[in-house]
Amino acid sequence: MIPECPRVGESRGRTRVQHSPAPEPRQDRSVSGLLSEIKTTIHTECFNDHYTIIPGKELGRGKFAVVRKCVEKCTGHDYAAKFMRKRRKGQDCRMEIIHEIAVLELATTSPRVVSLHQVYEMASEMVLVLEFAAGGEIFNQCVSDREDGAFTEKDVKRLMKQILEGVAFLHQNNIVHLDLKPQNILLTSSSPLGDIKIVDFGLSRMVCNHQELREIMGTPEYVAPEILNYEPISTATDMWSIGVLAYMMLTGISPFVGEDKQETFLNISQLNVSYTEEELQQLDQAALSFIQTLLRKRPQDRATAQQCLKHPWLQSLDSQEGQTAENQEAYHTASSSNSSPEPPSSITTPEEEEEGEEGPVTEELIVMAAYTLGQCRQSSTSEKEALAAEQKAISKRFKFEEPYSALQEVPGEFIY
Numbered sequence: 122m123i124p125e126c127p128r129v130g131e132s133r134g135r136t137r138v139q140h141s142p143a144p145e146p147r148q149d150r151s152v153s154g155l156l157s158e159i160k161t162t163i164h165t166e167c168f169n170d171h172y173t174i175i176p177g178k179e180l181g182r183g184k185f186a187v188v189r190k191c192v193e194k195c196t197g198h199d200y201a202a203k204f205m206r207k208r209r210k211g212q213d214c215r216m217e218i219i220h221e222i223a224v225l226e227l228a229t230t231s232p233r234v235v236s237l238h239q240v241y242e243m244a245s246e247m248v249l250v251l252e253f254a255a256g257g258e259i260f261n262q263c264v265s266d267r268e269d270g271a272f273t274e275k276d277v278k279r280l281m282k283q284i285l286e287g288v289a290f291l292h293q294n295n296i297v298h299l300d301l302k303p304q305n306i307l308l309t310s311s312s313p314l315g316d317i318k319i320v321d322f323g324l325s326r327m328v329c330n331h332q333e334l335r336e337i338m339g340t341p342e343y344v345a346p347e348i349l350n351y352e353p354i355s356t357a358t359d360m361w362s363i364g365v366l367a368y369m370m371l372t373g374i375s376p377f378v379g380e381d382k383q384e385t386f387l388n389i390s391q392l393n394v395s396y397t398e399e400e401l402q403q404l405d406q407a408a409l410s411f412i413q414t415l416l417r418k419r420p421q422d423r424a425t426a427q428q429c430l431k432h433p434w435l436q437s438l439d440s441q442e443g444q445t446a447e448n449q450e451a452y453h454t455a456s457s458s459n460s461s462p463e464p465p466s467s468i469t470t471p472e473e474e475e476e477g478e479e480g481p482v483t484e485e486l487i488v489m490a491a492y493t494l495g496q497c498r499q500s501s502t503s504e505k506e507a508l509a510a511e512q513k514a515i516s517k518r519f520k521f522e523e524p525y526s527a528l529q530e531v532p533g534e535f536i537y
């Protein structure tokens with residue numbers, strides 16, 4: 122991916138958004154929730170016969186993929202070509218690429234998801250030829266100086282509504298993205314500010330009622346508490362990430378990021394988030410309430426994408442603000458016609474959370490992780506004791522496939 126951006130803010134809790142390294146795909150072969158059938162023709166002829174790769178800067182890079190701008194020779198149209206290695210860490214990952222293609226196919230009718238144009242397959246790589254999102258990642262605006270280039274609240278409302286439309290579409294189709302972050306939300310143009318396109322379905326999964334999905338995956342700053350707790354993943358897992366996303370887009374601050382992964386995990390599991398930041402105080406109080414309906418520990422307490430679309434903060438978009446750069450009126454009418462219950466009105470207390478259904482601790486989850494107490498935001502003795510208990514609990518719940526010390530040596534930020 123793109124090199125890490127320098128930190129803008131330094132103090133804890135006000136740490137501004139950084140470009141997190143990409144998560145590493147799971148190497149577990151028994152991954153559930155993968156789609157295996159696609160309709161798209163897989164071209165085996167030479168990619169370079171049909172496309173010219175624009176020399177120079179890559180559009181982006183992950184651990185096993187590189188994205189480059191290219192031009193289709195027969196039409197002159199721009200595309201983004203995602204070159205994906207089929208073998209990763211000695212294992213065949215073609216089925217995961219097929220799943221990503223299948224999800225993109227499924228989302229063809231949503232203008233909020235990047236569209237797939239063609240697929241090519243070579244000996245060691247597959248190429249996904251995607252619609253080119255010329256405006257780049259919304260991450261860039263998140264890290265922009267507040268006075269220069271960052272989103273206004275009005276921008277965030279419009280873009281957030283589009284993100285929710287895309288996510289509602291995915292959830293209606295039982296797809297969870299599981300890696301929603303500012304690097305995976307692109308813009309059709311940056312100036313004037315265009316429309317959003319959701320990308321990167323590499324970690325996405327199909328969720329079904331009869332099959333529980335429990336995996337540890339994602340990018341530390343954005344993962345939901347249930348992922349850290351090895352509890353079932355659901356559409357609510359994405360809704361947590363949307364809460365983080367909204368916080369970042371509005372403030373430029375990453376709400377849970379700590380000095381290291383362990384501190385970040387602890388902040389997430391303890392819901393250690395500040396609502397008193399200056400940037401938040403300047404906003405419409407409905408914006409705060411919007412974030413608070415999502416950053417709730419218990420997945421069942423979080424608002425759904427459909428409920429969020431009806432939240433008063435987004436309802437206050439006037440008709441002009443609500444317009445998309447392209448006219449998406451028809452799509453919007455269709456997506457908002459789905460009725461759903463109102464979001465929960467109150468925020469749960471820690472006591473209420475404790476009353477919840479604590480699933481059985483899975484014995485296989487043994488870890489050698491050790492968290493450093495002093496690094497966390499809380500400081501009093503009793504809080505430290507509580508933290509110690511929490512750390513121990515998290516340590517037991519984590520499923521690390523390799524010793525923690527080895528985990529730290531793994532480049533990137535994927536959680537095993």
Ligand SMILES: Nc1ncnc2c1ncn2[C@@H]1O[C@H](COP(=O)(O)OP(=O)(O)OP(=O)(O)O)[C@@H](O)[C@H]1O
Binds near residue numbers: 122181251254255323
């Ligand atoms: N359609 C596109 N148009 C423009 N830029 C794109 C497009 N798709 C991807 N990119 C750029 O490339 C980056 C990496 O793409 P993507 O996240 O799909 O790859 P990845 O290797 O799966 O990444 P990760 O390792 O984060 O999962 C994106 O963050 C974005 O900056």
